[in-house]
Ligand SMILES: [Fe+2]
């Protein structure tokens with residue numbers, strides 16, 4: 001498991017691909033930090049990067065939703081639901097009382113992030129990309 005950008009994530013929509021790559025770059029920084037021996041001491045640093053990832057994700061979601069709205073994308077409500085689920089989940093993990101078992105919570109966050117982002121791009125984002133490009 002890692003935050004690794006793959007060619008198959010490319011949707012051939014330049015700005016979107018750029019934003020997705022950026023998401024993976026920030027995610028990879030979180031992941032790398034959790035691998036270090038001193039990860040425990042770097043807890044605050046890791047949380048800061050996760051927050052940055054959350055902020056950038058929200059920026060990206062908004063960009064995507066506005067773009068899809070302009071294209072009258074029929075599946076937009078489903079898409080927005082997925083975005084909202086992600087944000088709510090990360091916020092709840094960040095808000096949890098994590099003093100007890102910081103590293104396992106962190107691992108949980110990183111696993112969720114990596115799994116969700118690649119699945120969402122592979123299925124939901126690709127779906128709108130196909131529709132948009134067919135209508136250009
Ligand atoms: Fe999306």
Ligand SMILES: [Fe+2]
Pocket residue numbers: 020060064121125
């Ligand atoms: Fe996306």
